[in-house]
Amino acid sequence: MFKNYLKIAWRNLLNNKGYSLINIGGLALGMAVTLIIGLWVQDELSYNSYFPQKDKIAQIFQSQTFNGNTGTGPAIPRPLEKGLRDGYGDNFKYLIMASWTNDSYLKYGEKSLSRPGNYMQREAPELFNLKIIKGEKDGLREINSIMLSESTATALFGNEDPIGKVVKVSNEFDLSVSAVYSDIPFNNAFSDTEFIIPWEKYLATREWVRNAEDSWGNNSFQMFVQVTDNTSIAKVTATIKDVKKNLSEDAAEFNPQLFLFPMEDWHLRSNFENGKQVGGRIKYVWLFGIIGAFVLLLACINFMNLSTARSEKRSKEVGIRKSIGSSKGQLINQFLSESFLVVVLAYIIALLLVLVCLNGFNELARKEIAFPWQSGSFWMISVAFIIFTALLAGSYPALYLSSFKPVDVLKGTFKAGRYAGLPRKILVVVQFTVSVAFIIGTVIVMQQINYAKNRPVGYDKEGLIQIPTFSQDFVGKTDLMRSEFIGSGAVVEMSTSSSPTTQIWSNRSGFVWEGKPEGFQEDLAWTEVSPEYARSLGLKIIEGRDFSRDFATDSLGVLINETAKKYLGMENPVGQLLKDDSDEDPNPPLKIIGVVEDMIAQSPYEPVKQAMYVYDRNDNGSYYNLRLNPKQSASQNLAIVERVFKEHFAAIPFEYQFVDDQYGEKFASEERIGTLSGIFTALAILISCLGLFGLTSFVAEQRTKEIGVRKVLGATVFNVWNMLSKDFIKLVVISCFIAVPIAYYVMNGWLQEYPYRVILKWWIFVLAMLGAMGVTVVTVSFQAIKAAKQNPVKSLRTE
Known part of the structure; x- marks a missing residue:
């Protein structure tokens, strides 16, 4: 029986090639978009x-409150490690201190590379389950x-066995390669960690790290943990929420709240606002x-509309089948089989389209998605997806067509009814409501x-490089180096800085100045x-002056x-002093010599942070800045510049x-979202227009004789176009008025995330x-004008 259903379905597709092409093409586009998404x-x-x-791994985060505003982040002080190990160690299977991921130079023989890596404590490979090669x-x-990592070892040593080989790190010290681990895949944390050096080496080579052992105010470290089973x-x-306040009276001023930020949330729910987790990607x-x-719904709507629009063409078939004994259930199965065949094709x-587009999509979305050919779950989901889409697209046409009364159909008295086209109109409105909302959203993004x-x-x-x-x-x-670079003629000015131009790496507090409000808690970049x-x-420079090497006092x-x-x-800041409020070994006061115009160093969507x-x-900057x-x-x-370097x-x-x-990288995420949304919007409009094109074609075909009569009676091409198009x-005008308030509400809410x-x-x-x-108008006009120009003699000729 099912075989016969498919045969009939295949013949119907071949007999109506134009509608079949629109149906299959629209569905294929919709399914390809849904698949790739x-x-x-x-x-x-x-x-x-x-x-x-990963459900047991977390990073220690803390929230601190400055003047009523709570900031949250992963930076923690070094003495917290001892406090957690001594008082709360039973809660943790692993507790790992780590540096921030930074680039270092790795040299072996004549080969030198720059790679990102970390200093970590001994149990880090166990915590992160590194696969040792x-x-x-x-x-x-x-x-x-x-x-x-395997890729770094290959780049440094080629085919040589790296174990025991000596690597010079940043021309500072020599280290022996103890292990090579598999590269952590792209869509994971630490995928950019190309090497790991013992934490003890960090302590031995960095005096400021050793000095931070008892400094609760120096939040310059990271800590990763795995809780016990x-x-x-x-x-x-x-x-551990209040452990920092309990261990340090000085830290209590900023009401620090510690918490474990689960690895499962690192990527998708990493945004915090005033101490509360507010989502993310x-x-x-x-x-x-x-x-x-x-988009899939739009494609299914096309199928529904075209199938029900052709109801009169299929009515006689339904009447004859019912008259010779076909049940309603058999007819429903017949029409669902047609839907199933269309969806499978x-x-x-759609699979072919995805394969063709996947590399371009990966490049655009900055992904490394591979097609899951060998995934059994993918093919099971695909089968479910096909069945779901076939039912979604074919259920309404099947129920509608199978409901015709054979007596009315075979007598020729069957009429679709005054409101028969209402569902199709509603579906067209839904299509264009979605499309218009997509257009508005993409434009606003x-x-x-x-x-x-x-x-x-x-x-x-x-012309500025770092x-x-x-x-x-x-x-x-x-x-x-400044003298050499400028003398080469390639550089007009050079400076150094402890942070890159487009980021802030350090924040300070603990200053006293004249007129400081009582209880004011400053936070300065x-x-x-x-x-x-x-x-x-x-x-x-908008007030005062710039630094000058001619003034020895400018060192402060x-x-x-x-x-x-x-x-x-400060109304008149130039000349004012910023004093260290530390009671023990305070630093010399800093004198404000000038005020510079605000520069964006963090997110361009945020207000500029107060900076010094x-x-x-x-003379220990992290970057050379060359003009x-x-x-x-x-x-x-x-x-x-390279030659001089x-x-x-x-x-x-x-x-x-x-x-x-x-700086352009700061817009990369939003630009990717905007570009992808634009592409999907264009495809949604294309799918909607395909359906509209098919419906217009069918309406023109239905009214062929009417158009012929009108032309004989003097109707112009414009009259006919107006009749078919209006x-x-x-419907599209109605769609617009529905889409506008919906789009406004959604996009206005999205914009609230950006100050x-x-x-x-x-x-x-x-x-x-x-x-x-x-x-x-363009879509409808093609078929409308084509119908309007047809010779009325042909359209009025009897069968």
Whole structure:
């Protein structure tokens, strides 16, 4: 029986090639979009799946309150380790201190590489379940050892066995390779950790780390934990919540609240607002999941509309089948079989489309999604997906067509009824409501990105590069290198800084100044710079003066930004002192010598943070900031800069970053979302237009004789076009008026997440409405004009 159903379904498809093409093509597009979104969602939800104990792994976070505003982050003080081990150690299977992930230079023989890595405590390989390829898992046991990822070991040693080989790190010290571990896959935390060095080496080589042993105010470290099997992350959080306040009276001032941030939330729920977890990338998972569902719905609506629109064509077939004994159930099965065949064909085409587009999608979305050919669960889900789509697309047409009365049909008295077309009209309205809402959403997303992009950054990004200086070789050579770079003619100014231009790596508090409000808890971004910092970046001095090497007292000078001036409550800040309020061994007071224009160093969607730029007395910056000569090409300048660099640092790889590229990265996530939304919106509109094209074609075919009569009686092409088009245009207008308030509500809520945001303008909604109507007119007009130009003699000829 089922075989016969499929035969009949196949013949119907062949006999109506145009409608079949629209049905299958529309469904294939919708299913391809849903498939590719499904793969993206699955990749997002499976983040950190490399770690089998991820439900037990967490990072220690803390919330601190400054003047009523609570900030949350992973930075913790070093003495917290001892406090947790001594008082709460029974709650943890592993407790690991770690540095931040930073680049270091790794040298073996003549080969030198720059790779990101961490200093970690001994049990880190166990905690993170590193898969050891060579060497031993306890590879951090010896202080002078290093563990390398497989790709880094291959890059350094080629086919040589790396175990026992000596690697020089940042030209500082030699370490012996104790183990090689498999690269952590892309969609996991620590995928960029290319090496691990023992924590003890960090203590031995960094005096400031040793000095932080009892410093509760120095939040410069990370801590990762795995809770024991007999407890949970939530229970341990409740236990240690106030431990920092209990162990340190000084820390209690900022009401620190410790908690364990689960690994399962690191990727998708990493945003905090005023101490509360408020989501994160999970909103994009929901967004694209909803888009995928709606795009599939649009494709199914096309199938429903075209199937029910052709009801009169199938009515005689239904009448004859019923008259010779076919039951309603058999007819429903027949029409569902047709739906199933269409969906299967569409799914095959959809798979081909996904395979063709997957590499481009990965590049656009910055993913490494592989098609899951060998996944049994994927194929089971695919079968369920096909059945669900077939039922969704075919159930209404099957029930509608199988309900015809054979007597009426065979007598020729069957009429579709006054309201028979109402469901189709409703479905068209749904289609275009979704499409218009997508258009408005995409336009607003791109507007928000451009709004932030056009925001004044406070410095000149063009022609500015930064070179990382993560080696002791650079210490004390700033003046020499500045002289060399400028003398080469490729650079017009150079400075150093302790943070990259586009980030803030350090924050400070604990200052006293004249007029400081009682109980005020300051939080200032802190960057140590060489005297030429403002000139190299093009920062504008709006009060006072810049640093000068001619004044020895400038070694205790400080520049503040405009926001800091307001934040500190200083009307005339130049000349005022910022004193250290520490009772033990206070630092010398800093004197404000100037105020600089605000520069964006963090998110361009956030207000500029209050910042201070302090004279780097130790000549120990993390970056060289080079202003390239604008009179020469960038490639020419870079070639000269590299030559000069290699003359002084031959063992260190030459690496640089254009600051405007680094700044552009701040928009990367939103731009990807905007671009993908734009593509999906275009496909949604295309699918809707395919359905509209098919419906218009069918209506024109149904009214062929009517059009012929009208033309004989003097109707013009415009009259006929107007007759066929006006109903569809009315439906799209209704869609627009439904879509606008929905889109406004959703997008206005989305924009509230950004303190620095675009204001919704009325013309965005008008433009989207006009665009939808324009697309509708073009789609409908093709068939309408074609029908209007047809020779009435042919249309009125009897059968």
